[in-house]
Amino acid sequence: MIAEFKRSFSNIPQQAWGALNTSNNPFLSYHFFEALEASKSASLARGWQPHHLTIHQDDKVKAVLPLYLKTHSWGEYVFDWDWARAYEEHDLEYYPKLVSTIPFTPVSSDKLISQILTHRDILQPLSDYCSEHNIASWHLLFCPKIENIPSDVYERNTVQFHWFNKNYKSFDEYLSTFTARKRKNTRKERESIKKQNISIRQVTGDQITKQELDFFYLTYQLTYLKRQHTPHLSYEFFERIFKTLPANIVLFIASHNDTDVACALFFYDESHLYGRYWGATESFSNLHFELCYYQGIEFCIQHNLQSFNPGTQGEHKIQRGFEPVMTYSYHWIKHSGFQPAIKDFCKREQAHMINYAQQCALSLPFKNNQDTGNDQ
Template sequence: MPTVAWHTHWAGDTSAQQNPFLRASFLSTIEQTGVCSEGSGWQPEHLSLNDGNQTLWMPLYAKTHSWGEYVFDWSWAHAYEQHGLPYYPKLVAAIPYTPSLGPRTSQPLSAGQATTLASAIEDRVREQAYSGAHLLFPDGDTAGLWRQTGWAERCDVQFHWKNRNYRDFDDFLDRFSSRKRKNTRKERRSIAEQGLNLRCFEGTDINPEILHQFYVFYHATYLKRGRQGYLNRAFFDQLRAQQPETLVLFMAFEGNEAVAGALCFRDDTTLYGRYWGCLAEYNNLHFETCYYQGIDYCIRHGLQRFDPGTQGEHKVARGFEPTLTHSFHWLAHPDFRDAVQRFCDEEAEMVAHYRQQMIEALPFKATADGEQP
């Protein structure tokens, strides 16, 4: 008989886990550095399932707000408020501040285990008087299994780059129409014309000085928008110490002075663009640092996919393809549960239409039959 347990600290074994965000070092770091805590509104409430053969863990958090999730449910919270009901706290299965597709359990999930986990989460919601539970950005395998649980499924679109066995960046650009290809080359040339150059630092090559420079850029970018960055300096320092092999940092320099940076993660197949920062504005520097450098890196290292983060239609013109994402939602209140199901069904039609529009906007040359390659 499978047994479940709830934990306030991550202790799951993820030694076989490729995804950099589901490693024990990542999930422990965000707890130990205070990034995820009761005070930050991300109280760890992890779930473990022991079925006799293995113990499987799922990262969950009791949330007192919706910041840092990127599946926007503010309208649901407002509807609860209008009816005099509390929407927070809620239970969220996610990687904090990381809207990236990936597994959501420490070991591969079976259909039976998905059903057991969903049932245990629903029971927890009732016991703790949470408004509901939410599973955010599961990969395709996890989404396929969770679809059987009866939770409402919500879709959205991100823009990912896919490696079609390109030899180099020019080989990738050969897929573009002539006008779009010229525009991209012009953007890249403008970096050198402004006296800027880019350098890539990986793993232990990211020394404390370089990391400090990046952190200043990261934090300053949030301050420009009138708020603090989600992540503190201790988070970056500890992550560098515990899983340096997953870190890739693109830094822009004007002469010998660093002026901007983008910190990415990687595994054997994918580059994940996560954090960006700069102090001054330069033409096209964001595109070069956050997108073109990552594409170059993927081609050089044979990575199959570049996930540069959420939102941003400007990525389409640069060859990032519209990719469906999924989330799953279960609300304890039966009337709101039905309302959210209807909302998700209606929204899915609009998302499908939007995705098709973005496919048609891709810069690639049409094939003989008029379809995008």
């Protein structure tokens, strides 16, 4: 087998990727990665230098692992800023680092596209490569759990909140699993949308007009600007994926007195819904919950999708029925002086995350979690 690193996703044959990729996950689509780089959203200038690993055998591509040489830690959602700061305090270079992830997309997936290799097979080769090329670390983010990892590779966990479809026939049937108080609160939130004279329309990828794309991107930018951040993704990126992945995109748009005021963008495949981006030009009570959560749950029920990942963080999701789910990432640090401290950090963080997930599960709104009452 021969390993090569590609400086552009376009250097990986689309046919080879398609032959190896058995996933329906839209974020593992060739078009998604291609759009990230063609739109310059993931590029050297943005601190995301493509450095994709390809494994060849008998002149055929047998495995691909998307990789990026990063000069910062933005857009990853597994935070290592403190590690970078510790290096800086000791006059050491933490960047560039080698990162395997889907840029700006904290969705767990098997990013090693191969039918002959597993993630476990590539850990030592990645460490050897970084040692040989003076790269301080590698990071494998939001991947499946890897058993029996080497002693110098550290597991990190985060907790996300996902919704699971238990063969519900309607949103009301789903609400019937809540305790009385939580059920009443949810109905009140949804009713408030109508009382504010807000209507919501659902538009799938091939129906989205340029005017709707323009409005979506405006709200996407506003969300970042309110936090004094620069948007990660360019207009061209969304323009491209709306054309190349129309069967995997749905946009929910809220209007007030016939004027569009907010929207939320989702991706989906045959079994999963993924909430990604939300924004608004005006503020309305409970509109975020309606667009980003309740509309997504209804979409899953209508289309018989198994689960709904609305994005990272947000304990407010728990009372709406989103259950804690553990994610996994793996990290290797070259500097022997930092290894013990980072290993200890990861162990303590892991214990905290396990306890946190257990505590969150106790706060779910379902009847079997707590005593039930009667609707008032």
